[in-house]
Amino acid sequence: MNRPSTFGERxxxxxESFATHPLIRAVNFHSTSRAQVERYDRQLExxxxxxxxxxxxxxQEYLVTGNWRKSKPGLIVSVFEGxxxxxxxxxxxxxxxxxxxxxxxxxxxINTPIPDQLTYAEHHDIDMLTHDYPDGRYALTWDExxxxxxxHVIACHTRSHTLLSGLDVATRREEVIGSQEEFKKxxxxxxxxxxxxxxxxYGEDANTDDLIHAAGFEFVFSNFRIQKIASPPKAAVSxxxxxxxxxxxxxxPLR
Amino acid sequence: xxxxxxxxxxxxxxxxxxxAWGAGLLSPALARLxxxxxxxxxxxxxxxxxxxxxxxxxxxxxxxxxACVDLVAPKNGRAIVPTSALSRTVxxxxxxxxxxxxxxxxxxxDGDVSKLIELLAERDFGRSRTGDKS
Numbered sequence: 001m002n003r004p005s006t007f008g009e010r011x012x013x014x015x016e017s018f019a020t021h022p023l024i025r026a027v028n029f030h031s032t033s034r035a036q037v038e039r040y041d042r043q044l045e046x047x048x049x050x051x052x053x054x055x056x057x058x059x060q061e062y063l064v065t066g067n068w069r070k071s072k073p074g075l076i077v078s079v080f081e082g083x084x085x086x087x088x089x090x091x092x093x094x095x096x097x098x099x100x101x102x103x104x105x106x107x108x109x110i111n112t113p114i115p116d117q118l119t120y121a122e123h124h125d126i127d128m129l130t131h132d133y134p135d136g137r138y139a140l141t142w143d144e145x146x147x148x149x150x151x152h153v154i155a156c157h158t159r160s161h162t163l164l165s166g167l168d169v170a171t172r173r174e175e176v177i178g179s180q181e182e183f184k185k186x187x188x189x190x191x192x193x194x195x196x197x198x199x200x201x202y203g204e205d206a207n208t209d210d211l212i213h214a215a216g217f218e219f220v221f222s223n224f225r226i227q228k229i230a231s232p233p234k235a236a237v238s239x240x241x242x243x244x245x246x247x248x249x250x251x252x253p254l255r
Numbered sequence: 256x257x258x259x260x261x262x263x264x265x266x267x268x269x270x271x272x273x274x275a276w277g278a279g280l281l282s283p284a285l286a287r288l289x290x291x292x293x294x295x296x297x298x299x300x301x302x303x304x305x306x307x308x309x310x311x312x313x314x315x316x317x318x319x320x321x322a323c324v325d326l327v328a329p330k331n332g333r334a335i336v337p338t339s340a341l342s343r344t345v346x347x348x349x350x351x352x353x354x355x356x357x358x359x360x361x362x363x364x365d366g367d368v369s370k371l372i373e374l375l376a377e378r379d380f381g382r383s384r385t386g387d388k389s
Contacts (some may be wrong), residue, residue, distance in 0.1 A: 019343050020338060021323055022323045023341050025318065025320060025379070026320070027317065063323040129314055177320070224322060225322045225324050226323050227325075
């Protein structure tokens with residue numbers, strides 16, 4: 001992929017891409033302070049009137065076939081970084097309004113000891129406009145992520161939220177493959193989706209692309225695209241199918 | 256990359272949008288007539304940019320559009336994935352508003368396109384559509 005270098009070139013390249021591929025709506029959340037809870041509730045309630053939830057299997061089908069099986073168009077609700085308040089404030093609203101959250105997790109933030117999390121955030125481009133937690137825990141825990149993973153998508157946002165293009169090979173490997181290994185260790189399965197800081201697309205940097213492939217990711221999210229770069233391994237498909245079956249047989253608890 | 260003139264097939268676009276209305280795919284904001292005069296596009300763009308400049312990115316849900324690209328399919332020889340009217344309408348709006356953006360900001364950079372996409376998504380299904388002015 002040749003990266004356009006000017007505004008005009010990017011607009012033309014992107015408008016051609018938009019016109020020739022299925023488009024999907026997404027909404028990106030970061031820190032979701034309790035002070036804004038009523039606003040998030042209104043926003044998600046409004047979305048629920050016009051849009052429906054999207055999980056990774058539904059995205060896969062839409063992306064490959066262009067078919068969308070639900071009566072309302074899909075909306076991907078992305079929740080970035082791995083903030084504790086995304087679990088405590090936003091997740092109940094996401095579930096109340098019938099959406100699936102896509103939690104983009106910085107594994108280094110999750111692994112940082114509680115007393116150091118605020119400092120870690122300040123040094124890793126993790127915005128913290130409000131300091132809501134006197135106990136100092138600002139990141140999700142792996143236990144919370146395992147709970148979220150039962151109904152929602154847990155996805156990879158690298159290990160330390162840094163620009164991959166400027167890193168040496170070993171560090172970059174840790175950011176992509178190392179973070180995937182942590183998902184396998186703590187969740188029991190790999191993450192299927194990947195996005196890195198500032199949202200570069202697959203195809204913009206061959207060295208990073210190789211690592212993304214080696215880590216086993218299927219979807220690369222970027223500022224303007226979702227790229228399917230690999231088919232799911234059969235084990236992952238059967239695992240997802242069994243989860244979907246369990247949820248469906250239980251009266252669609254995603255609603 | 257070869258540049259193509261910025262033009263649209265208005266009849267096809269209009270028919271596609273009417274069809275999309277029936278399918279419930281388009282919001283009212285995007286399902287409008289495509290022959291908006293350039294100065295009107297520019298005026299609306301200036302107003303929306305002013306309004307969106309007040310957003311707190313780290314604390315708001317920011318709407319965007321994403322193109323779904325299957326990089327595996329070509330290797331498998333599958334057919335091209337069909338698109339919806341939403342794809343064509345957003346692409347058309349992106350070009351029209353991109354031209355207006357360059358008139359307002361002749362030195363706009365590649366990175367500014369993200370803001371333009373956010374603006375188009377905001378018009379389609381964002382806070383202004385919820386009536387939330389808080």
